[in-house]
Amino acid sequence: VTTPAPTATPQSSPVATRRAARREQILDAAEAVLVADGVEALTMRRLADEVGMQAPSLYKHLRDKDDLLAALQERALASMGESLTAAGPDLARLAHAYRSWALTHPALYALATGVPLARDRLTPGIEDWAAAPLVAAVGGDEHRARAVWAAAHGLVDLELNDRYPPGADLDAAWTATIEAFGS
Amino acid sequence: VTTPAPTATPQSSPVATRRAARREQILDAAEAVLVADGVEALTMRRLADEVGMQAPSLYKHLRDKDDLLAALQERALASMGESLTAAGPDLARLAHAYRSWALTHPALYALATGVPLARDRLTPGIEDWAAAPLVAAVGGDEHRARAVWAAAHGLVDLELNDRYPPGADLDAAWTATIEAFGS
DNA sequence: ACCTGAACACCGTTCAAGT
DNA sequence: ACCTGAACACCGTTCAAGT
Numbered sequence: 001v002t003t004p005a006p007t008a009t010p011q012s013s014p015v016a017t018r019r020a021a022r023r024e025q026i027l028d029a030a031e032a033v034l035v036a037d038g039v040e041a042l043t044m045r046r047l048a049d050e051v052g053m054q055a056p057s058l059y060k061h062l063r064d065k066d067d068l069l070a071a072l073q074e075r076a077l078a079s080m081g082e083s084l085t086a087a088g089p090d091l092a093r094l095a096h097a098y099r100s101w102a103l104t105h106p107a108l109y110a111l112a113t114g115v116p117l118a119r120d121r122l123t124p125g126i127e128d129w130a131a132a133p134l135v136a137a138v139g140g141d142e143h144r145a146r147a148v149w150a151a152a153h154g155l156v157d158l159e160l161n162d163r164y165p166p167g168a169d170l171d172a173a174w175t176a177t178i179e180a181f182g183s
Numbered sequence: 184v185t186t187p188a189p190t191a192t193p194q195s196s197p198v199a200t201r202r203a204a205r206r207e208q209i210l211d212a213a214e215a216v217l218v219a220d221g222v223e224a225l226t227m228r229r230l231a232d233e234v235g236m237q238a239p240s241l242y243k244h245l246r247d248k249d250d251l252l253a254a255l256q257e258r259a260l261a262s263m264g265e266s267l268t269a270a271g272p273d274l275a276r277l278a279h280a281y282r283s284w285a286l287t288h289p290a291l292y293a294l295a296t297g298v299p300l301a302r303d304r305l306t307p308g309i310e311d312w313a314a315a316p317l318v319a320a321v322g323g324d325e326h327r328a329r330a331v332w333a334a335a336h337g338l339v340d341l342e343l344n345d346r347y348p349p350g351a352d353l354d355a356a357w358t359a360t361i362e363a364f365g366s
Numbered sequence: 367a368c369c370t371g372a373a374c375a376c377c378g379t380t381c382a383a384g385t
Numbered sequence: 386a387c388c389t390g391a392a393c394a395c396c397g398t399t400c401a402a403g404t
Contacts, residue, residue, distance in 0.1 A: 015386080022387095044378060056379075057388050065378065114297070116345045128348075143355035146347065147338070147363060150356065151330070154337025162299045164329065165311075172326035173333065180330060180363040198367085205368095227397060239398075240369050248397065 023061045026051050027071050034072065034107040069111060070121035076105070076112035077122075081130035091137045092178050095152060099174065102156040110160065113153060138181070151177050206244045209234050210254050217255065217290040252294060253304035259288070259295035260305075264313035274320045275361050278335060282357065285339040293343065296336060321364070334360050 029050040033042050044065060048055040062068050080101050087097035102109040119127075134152075135145040155177060157163075159170055212233045216225050227248060231238040245251050263284050270280035285292040302310075317335075318328040338360060340346075342353055 019386090043376090045376090053387090054389055056381085056390085059379075060387060113341075113346065114344065127346075141359075143352065143359045144363075146351065146353075146356040147334070147359035150337035150341055151334040151360065152337070153341060154333035154335070155330070157340060158296075158333055158336060161297065163296065163310075168329065169326065170329075173329040176324075176326045176330035177334065180327075180365075182363075202367090226395090228395090236368090237370055239371085239400085242398075243368060 019061070026058065026061055027068070027075065030068055030072060031075065031108070034111070035105075038107050039110065066118060067121065069115065070118055072108065073112050073115075073117050074122050074126060076108040077126050077130045079105070079108070080112065081126075081132070084130065084133040087133065089133070089137050091148070091181065094133060094137050095174060095178055098152045099156055099159075102160065106160050109156065113157070144181070148181050151181070202244070209241065209244055210251070210258065213251055213255060214258065214291070217294070218288075221290050222293065249301060250304065252298065253301055255291065256295050256298075256300050257305050257309060259291040260309050260313045262288070262291070263295065264309075264315070267313065267316040270316065272316070272320050274331070274364065277316060277320050278357060278361055281335045282339055282342075285343065289343050292339065296340070327364070331364050334364070 026047065030042060030047055033046060033050060044058055045055045047068075048058050051058075062071075080098075083097050083101045084094060087093045131145070131149060134149050135142065138144045138148055155170070155174060164170060164173075209230065213225060213230055216229060216233060227241055228238045230251075231241050234241075245254075263281075266280050266284045267277060270276045314328070314332060317332050318325065321327045321331055338353070338357060347353060347356075
């Protein structure tokens with residue numbers, strides 16, 4: 001079952017569409033700032049500047065900063081889910097896809113997993129959707145799936161936070177993990 | 184080999200001792216704020232208030248806020264390492280100790296693992312020391328030890344960040360992890 | 367030696383006011 | 386409908402000045 005990534009764009013009036021487009025444009029700019037300079041650079045003033053307006057104007061398009069972060073989390077989960085889905089059901093390939101996505105999108109990854117996201121601001125089920133390939137890869141056992149997901153998250157999180165000693169062989173750590181959970 | 188938790192208190196002059204004591208008192212207050220109200224409550228002004236001075240005065244005892252955070256990380260690693268050492272070499276007991284420590288010290292845990300700590304501000308080797316019980320439990324294989332440590336970190340981090348669906352059976356996820364890595 | 371008050375350059379956010 | 390300028394209550398941090 002391959003459900004497409006949820007895109008919350010119900011049909012509506014042209015003005016609502018314009019508003020939504022502007023919002024999307026702001027989110028694009030936010031993502032660009034995130035990629036270029038990291039989370040700490042993503043301030044409302046910087047974002048406003050990037051999109052060509054004053055900071056208070058942003059609040060016509062975003063409820064507050066948490067709203068912005070939730071929207072970016074949504075994008076991150078969608079993008080990640082697509083990568084995992086594309087990797088197919090093989091555990092080793094999945095693990096590789098997971099790590100690659102995280103390392104090429106460090107700021108988005110931290111945002112997607114590192115903050116206690118407001119579940120009520122995300123489109124329902126997107127988390128499950130993003131994790132579905134993992135569940136499939138371990139044969140549907142949800143406990144095992146959570147264990148694998150946690151192991152992958154831990155490896156990535158520690159790597160992104162520079163937690164390993166300088167010369168550590170992380171490939172070997174990943175291999176040990178994959179072996180432990182059975183190929 | 185049971186090396187004691189490093190405590191950086193070389194003998195020195197009485198005035199230096201007084202200064203260090205004051206610093207320790209500030210760190211105690213900081214830890215208390217952390218436990219009581221979380222990281223976001225730990226501001227320099229709040230801390231100064233708690234210890235009975237003005238915010239700028241803190242800078243006579245702390246280089247800057249990162250210095251404060253590094254000192255708290257040090258305390259966290261020491262405390263965690265003690266818990267793990269006390270748990271002994273059994274993997275299941277170690278896992279339980281790891282999870283318990285994290286859940287009873289959520290703010291300290293997040294601080295100890297969640298920020299890319301300045302290694303040069305910590306007493307050297309404290310990370311290795313804290314992780315030593317894990318390495319011992321898996322029989323000295325460092326790759327495997329890193330895999331286990333990452334798995335435990337992932338489970339705890341996702342739990343602390345409310346990443347699991349509301350009714351998720353986390354005990355089962357831990358059990359699956361322990362089984363995967365062999366008791 | 368230790369502490370304070372005033373200040374600086376930032377934050378997120380609100381609100382009246384403009385078009 | 387959309388945007389701005391001024392303002393508020395915060396940050397971390399510096400610095401001259403007091404004792």
